[in-house]
Amino acid sequence: MKIVFMGTPQAAVPSLERCISDGHQIVAVYTQPDRPSGRGNKITFSPVKECAITNGLPVIQPVKVRTPEALAEFRSHDADVAVVVAYGRILPETFLNAFPLGAINVHFSLLPKYRGAAPVNWAIANGETETGVTTMQMDAGLDTGAILLQTAIEIGSDETAIELMTALSQVGADLLSETLRSAGSIEPREQDHSQATLAPIMNKDDGRIDWTRNSREVFDRIRAFQPFPTSFTFLGDAKLTIWKAELGPQTREAPGTITAARGDELIVACGGKSSISVREIQAEGKRRVAVRDFLNGAKLKVGEVLT
Numbered sequence: 001m002k003i004v005f006m007g008t009p010q011a012a013v014p015s016l017e018r019c020i021s022d023g024h025q026i027v028a029v030y031t032q033p034d035r036p037s038g039r040g041n042k043i044t045f046s047p048v049k050e051c052a053i054t055n056g057l058p059v060i061q062p063v064k065v066r067t068p069e070a071l072a073e074f075r076s077h078d079a080d081v082a083v084v085v086a087y088g089r090i091l092p093e094t095f096l097n098a099f100p101l102g103a104i105n106v107h108f109s110l111l112p113k114y115r116g117a118a119p120v121n122w123a124i125a126n127g128e129t130e131t132g133v134t135t136m137q138m139d140a141g142l143d144t145g146a147i148l149l150q151t152a153i154e155i156g157s158d159e160t161a162i163e164l165m166t167a168l169s170q171v172g173a174d175l176l177s178e179t180l181r182s183a184g185s186i187e188p189r190e191q192d193h194s195q196a197t198l199a200p201i202m203n204k205d206d207g208r209i210d211w212t213r214n215s216r217e218v219f220d221r222i223r224a225f226q227p228f229p230t231s232f233t234f235l236g237d238a239k240l241t242i243w244k245a246e247l248g249p250q251t252r253e254a255p256g257t258i259t260a261a262r263g264d265e266l267i268v269a270c271g272g273k274s275s276i277s278v279r280e281i282q283a284e285g286k287r288r289v290a291v292r293d294f295l296n297g298a299k300l301k302v303g304e305v306l307t
Helices: 010-021 047-054 068-075 119-125 161-181 215-224 291-297
Strands: 002-007 025-030 035-037 042-044 081-085 103-107 130-137 146-154 231-235 238-247 258-262 265-270 274-283
Touching: 002 010, 002 047, 010 025, 010 047, 010 081, 010 161, 025 047, 081 161, 103 161, 119 130, 119 161, 119 215, 130 161, 146 161, 215 231, 215 238, 215 265, 215 274, 265 291, 274 291
Parallel strands: 002 025, 002 081, 081 103
Antiparallel strands: 035 042, 103 130, 130 146, 231 238, 238 274, 258 265, 265 274
């Protein structure tokens, strides 16, 4: 099958690799333009571009897709289907209808739940115990197209978004392989739009910890908001990022109050008379460390309040 592959982050790489190993002809790989990254603002390639170059595939990185020139170039590939995995742009309907089999999307949720840019993060943040992958026939809406195939997996009780995304990317590659192998014989199934929920792109403010939430909600958000926006709080003007935590004991202290700060125990009160025990933490400008190492150098006191 002749495929135009469209994707950008590491999560899309297993799907591209599977298309290659399954023997499909990848006539073009579309990915986001190169961008500066890191402290030195060094120009870096997307993981999908790196994979494409390694495999000798042609790479196209349009700055804009909503132009007649971009559409003409897209159609010129004369592919059977476009495969879209976390490309990072909303495609115009003319792109979606350019090829005989249209455009197939790999989406990392069980649609119609968690439509949008951050389904993995919001599934964890909302305390879900199950999620999955959907292959979908794309239409002009936001993840509203007909469902082709789905696979469900459990979310581990302490699994982070990074860990879950790694697992889902492999599941997605398997599901895409099956979808392409069965192309033409799968009966698309319309989504139940009344059951739709959204997973909007996250912003920095989402990461600020609201200590009035109960400990389970705080814990789930710490797991969910990785690698961005992270979960952070303030002691005075000092920013602290919490990377790993556990559920703590019950407490009567006000939310945000430090109830223990010694050895390998840093316990913070949450809403509902609950608390969390911080396991890994990072002071601004410092590296991420175990809480024992942090407390050896920091002067936190029981009774101080995080905000």
